[in-house]
Ligand SMILES: [Zn+2]
């Protein structure tokens with residue numbers, strides 16, 4: 001059976017392969033399709049789509065939007081969307097402004113503590129990328145201010161830590177509406193990543209559905225076989241389509257391989273695409 005990977009990041013956000021390299025790798029791996037789903041940006045899609053046409057790889061246009069539920073940042077994937085649609089361009093622009101504002105405040109706080117970091121310096125190391133905390137963490141590690149980017153991500157930037165700064169969150173229904181307005185399907189990404197189980201998970205899935213999400217990401221690099229079975233059953237019970245992907249970021253998350261996840265444990269059957277196509281309507 002053919003496999004797909006419907007959750008992949010490129011240098012347009014915090015991945016380390018360019019859109020073209022990403023699509024070429026999907027082709028080498030023999031994936032039936034790859035969805036390019038950068039954080040809050042569609043900027044990688046023209047290059048990815050062109051590479052797909054040239055290399056004979058099916059590229060599904062996507063995005064990963066940050067939204068809010070129960071006081072936490074949650075991620076909504078938009079798949080099979082029109083990247084030129086005004087609704088999704090506006091949502092991406094709004095999210096990017098929020099990211100930029102937070103980056104500015106994080107960098108200001110670092111600079112106030114004597115670290116000679118500027119937004120321009122971080123951007124120069126990541127040309128064309130929508131910047132986020134991973135890029136700032138990489139700069140800090142690269143310039144010797146922290147032992148590793150992971151240490152900054154885990155001990156400096158999380159909620160409650162010294163350099164945590166919040167950013168405005170998009171309402172769940174606004175994120176889903178932006179995706180649906182672009183003809184896409186809104187997918188609740190990695191629903192187990194937030195620590196919600198049992199009723200809390202059920203509440204989130206139902207809130208997502210009420211907001212306009214029509215699918216959940218049941219196949220995911222970090223899911224155990226039990227997690228996957230539980231989410232497939234939940235999707236079936238709630239009438240949601242299922243999606244799946246690795247959340248590949250290249251060298252930034254080296255354990256995660258495109259198409260096969262961690263230790264080869266991921267297999268996303270190409271048949272999920274039929275369900276996602278139907279869920280658009
Ligand atoms: Zn995510």
Ligand SMILES: [Zn+2]
Pocket residue numbers: 007009064247
């Ligand atoms: Zn992701």
